[in-house]
Amino acid sequence: MTLRTSAVQESWGPTAVWSCAHAQGEHVKFFVLGSVGVSHGGPVLTGGPPQQQATLAVLVLRAGHVVPLHELTAAVWGESAPGSAVMILRTYVWRLRKLLEGGEPGKTGAQILESANDGYRLAVPRGSVDAVRAEELAAKATRAHAAGELEVCAEALAEAGSLWRGEPLAGVPGPFAESQRSRLAELRLHLLEERLGVDLLRGRHERAVPELTALIREEPLRERPYGLLMRALFAAGRQGDALAVFGRAREVLADELGLDPGPDLRLLHARILSGDPALLPAAASPAPGRGGGLPAPLPAAPSGSAPTSPAAHGAATAGGPARGGAPAGLDGFPAASAG
Incomplete structure (x- = not known):
């Protein structure tokens, strides 16, 4: 093309x-x-x-x-x-x-x-079909990440996200449309989370904060955006704000679902609480031999992370919070299923 x-x-x-x-x-x-x-x-x-x-x-x-x-x-x-x-x-x-x-x-x-x-x-x-094009771009992003081409990965994810013009299948009745509407809405959130995660890997922490804050406001029960925002704030030198985000996540999940944050979010909270230098951008981490560890390596792209084809018209998974055992996103934090 x-x-x-x-x-x-x-x-x-x-x-x-x-x-x-x-x-x-x-x-x-x-x-x-x-x-x-x-x-x-x-x-x-x-x-x-x-x-x-x-x-x-x-x-x-x-x-x-x-x-x-x-x-x-x-x-x-x-x-x-x-x-x-x-x-x-x-x-x-x-x-x-x-x-x-x-x-x-x-x-x-x-x-x-x-x-x-x-x-x-x-x-x-x-x-x-625009939905298929979005999935092709998601697959391209996964390949680019695996090759270490973060700029290409981010561009593909951004282009995929730009294809949404509103609610999928807006105003269309019927059981097929309803299941696809849920699946495609989840796909948009998945792509947005992936792009924001890649932005953090590219060192764009401060720029990601407003968008992550808005995403949490839109989807307060998804754990992954809380984790991404905590990472962004910590990397931007805002440790206290990062810890406050965890407190807000714990409160929302308890009030709405009667649940505690998942193990990955709790582990991230503990790492931020201890000031783990591996969570900092590479340039800000202490150099070897100066009292700090090397930054954590970029995670490998997960297999099968590209969303499913829209030809499969089964019911989509709900956009609920990611839990332990979920596939890793491109940033290494567990990703919610894309349906």
Whole structure:
């Protein structure tokens, strides 16, 4: 894929869009990380009425795969499907094909949204879907971190996070949309936590403090942001504030969940309390032979840390606090599951 800049704000993220070098789906893009829509290279076109958007969302997040009518019916209505569900779905598909006309040079809407056996298949590259692009960038970030390329890692995570334009699948009804909305919201938080963790590894402690503070306000039951904020404050020379963050985490978790902080957060608290020099930036740590240990080495990127494909439409994991035994994030602190 090649990147090009554009002033169209409705494209992938704030200012960047890319063109897919595939024979199919060269111009059409699909959006689910916000309101559901389609773009032919210009403004985003709405996916239609809510249940028609739900139909499009299923086909988009399973692009390249045949979705049988009975699965499409269950995804859009669940157990409350009307008797005329199949006829309604065929009407939605007819409208969506009209919407997709012109999305690929020389192809009709029926060639983009194909009939296949007893169902339909969206015949476009999976990379034309914003959620898939976010997952590709997450995988790129993991590879870059493993290679020690923290700048590339941070850029990939930042670009992935910029693809969100609001609540995923905003206003779309149905059980499929609900499960994907939870999964994609968790994915955004996972990517944000990863980027902030990498920022700390890059020595950007003071710059990370406001963003981590806002994240904790948004998601007060997730333990990982507390740990990241404690690290950032300690590295910025604010040991007392770092310890106060632990106290706030302990109070919130006790009041809301009846739980104590997990073992990783407690261990971090003990290390900050003792002034562990390994938590300081490399330049600030005491040199060897001067009464201090070497800074802790960068942790290896965990295997399997890239988020799952949106084609898998099972229920997402909740965005609860990370506990001991969770996979490590790129910064070494346990990461919550990305679903």
